[in-house]
Amino acid sequence: MSYHWEDILRSFLKEAGLVRALHGLGEDLLVLSPEWERQNVSPALGKLTYDLQVYYSAHLWCLWSRHDSRIGHECFARPL
Numbered sequence: 756m757s758y759h760w761e762d763i764l765r766s767f768l769k770e771a772g773l774v775r776a777l778h779g780l781g782e783d784l785l786v787l788s789p790e791w792e793r794q795n796v797s798p799a800l801g802k803l804t805y806d807l808q809v810y811y812s813a814h815l816w817c818l819w820s821r822h823d824s825r826i827g828h829e830c831f832a833r834p835l
Contacts, residue, residue: 760800 761784768777787796 760796 761780765777765780768774768780
């Protein structure tokens, strides 16, 4: 099954209950041009993917380190 980025983002916003953001996304999609999408959305999605991977990896390290008495640092204040 193939999805476009906006379908994935729309699904996330629905599941997260972010109805105003979902509405705003719909309005923005009405005026997007394919060129603007290529120039702006693609790089932004790449950065979002990277940032989520870095945060998730750091969060997993933090959870693991709680069980390792040799590591004495605090975990994130905000859980996933």
